[in-house]
Amino acid sequence: MHNWNWDDLRYVAALADTGTIAEAARRLNVNRTTVQRRISAFEEQLQYRLFSRDGWGLTPLPEATPFLEAARQIDESLSAIERKMSGASGDVSGDLTFTTTNSMYIAQIAELVSRFQSAHPGILLHINLTSSTLNVSQREAEVAIRPSMAPPEHLAGRRICDVTFGLYASWEYAARFRSHSPAEHDWIGYTDSFEGTPANEWISNNVPRNRVRMRADNYVAIAEAARWGSGIAVLPRAFGDQHDGLKRIEGMLDERISTGLWMLTHPDLRQSPRVRAFMDFMSHGLSDVRKVFDC
Known part of the structure; x- marks a missing residue:
């Protein structure tokens, strides 16, 4: 059984969508160091890289695909919950x-x-x-x-x-x-x-x-x-x-x-x-x- 922190998937998805540590940090409302630390720790836990590093930014590798799909499924599920909760309000x-x-x-x-x-x-x-x-x-x-x-x-x-x-x-x-x-x-x-x-x-x-x-x-x-x-x-x-x-x-x-x-x-x-x-x-x-x- 894995012991991943599912919140790490938010960081993976944000970095994949934006392509840079700075933009991912801005989207997540955290500092750049936090993004770097969370991604590095997650890759170390997996024992392989999810992103290639080059002079233009970070590009998701094929190994990142299942994590990105899972992150987006979770995001859609949470959005559905939010919609239902909004509908429950009587005011x-x-x-x-x-x-x-x-x-x-x-x-x-x-x-x-x-x-x-x-x-x-x-x-x-x-x-x-x-x-x-x-x-x-x-x-x-x-x-x-x-x-x-x-x-x-x-x-x-x-x-x-x-x-x-x-x-x-x-x-x-x-x-x-x-x-x-x-x-x-x-x-x-x-x-x-x-x-x-x-x-x-x-x-x-x-x-x-x-x-x-x-x-x-x-x-x-x-x-x-x-x-x-x-x-x-x-x-x-x-x-x-x-x-x-x-x-x-x-x-x-x-x-x-x-x-x-x-x-x-x-x-x-x-x-x-x-x-x-x-x-x-x-x-x-x-x-x-x-x-x-x-x-």
């Missing part, structure tokens, strides 16, 4: 982190958040605006509100409504708009992070590649590029219609571009009073303004 108070895209936040969610805070002053909201998918399982976010065709199956939640897209350009560009052929216009496209989305698929299927003058990874940047005359943008109508610098272009779309707007959380958290209060409030609020999104 509608405490911190709550949610994520959405910047365009959805600007379109309607910011107002609903303000109303939620008035209704639940005991909850401190932490807002992450990003087009990337935060890891709800690892508590990077407890609730996600975002457009999606097919959200991850391991998350629980509800489809609020559809998000319909339109074509937008600056007022100056729209004033000289004549042709309804996509090939005769400049366009602002999406980066690879939008691959598979309806808006990106429409551009790929209808716009010649040489007419895409710019690409961006979020709707706000795309809208600003369109506002300054870089071309036509495909944007959610809830966002584009309220942008003072943009005018919707009609007559070019021969199909409806839309996706779902989902509110999601981890199954272990859906009965948490904090999470349930937020999701119920936002669900009702978004349902009341669904025509703004699905117009």
Whole structure:
């Protein structure tokens, strides 16, 4: 039987993830000497090295693989326990982190958040605006509100409504708009992070590649590029219609571009009073303004 200190696995995992003693110490909130001592003692106990040392840092050797896998399994198990404990609390108070895209936040969610805070002053909201998918399982976010065709199956939640897209350009560009052929216009496209989305698929299927003058990874940047005359943008109508610098272009779309707007959380958290209060409030609020999104 081994007599390892399982806490040593945290040090192994942190060093493998960061590659340097200094970064591992920062992540673990200890000093560098502690990291060096714990790793050296663990390697001495095993009687073989887990990391190669070179001038660029420390690289995990194949011998470290089973320890890294065990460390990550333990971390996931502890995260699951934390989620269940959070769900057991009966107080509608405490911190709550949610994520959405910047365009959805600007379109309607910011107002609903303000109303939620008035209704639940005991909850401190932490807002992450990003087009990337935060890891709800690892508590990077407890609730996600975002457009999606097919959200991850391991998350629980509800489809609020559809998000319909339109074509937008600056007022100056729209004033000289004549042709309804996509090939005769400049366009602002999406980066690879939008691959598979309806808006990106429409551009790929209808716009010649040489007419895409710019690409961006979020709707706000795309809208600003369109506002300054870089071309036509495909944007959610809830966002584009309220942008003072943009005018919707009609007559070019021969199909409806839309996706779902989902509110999601981890199954272990859906009965948490904090999470349930937020999701119920936002669900009702978004349902009341669904025509703004699905117009």
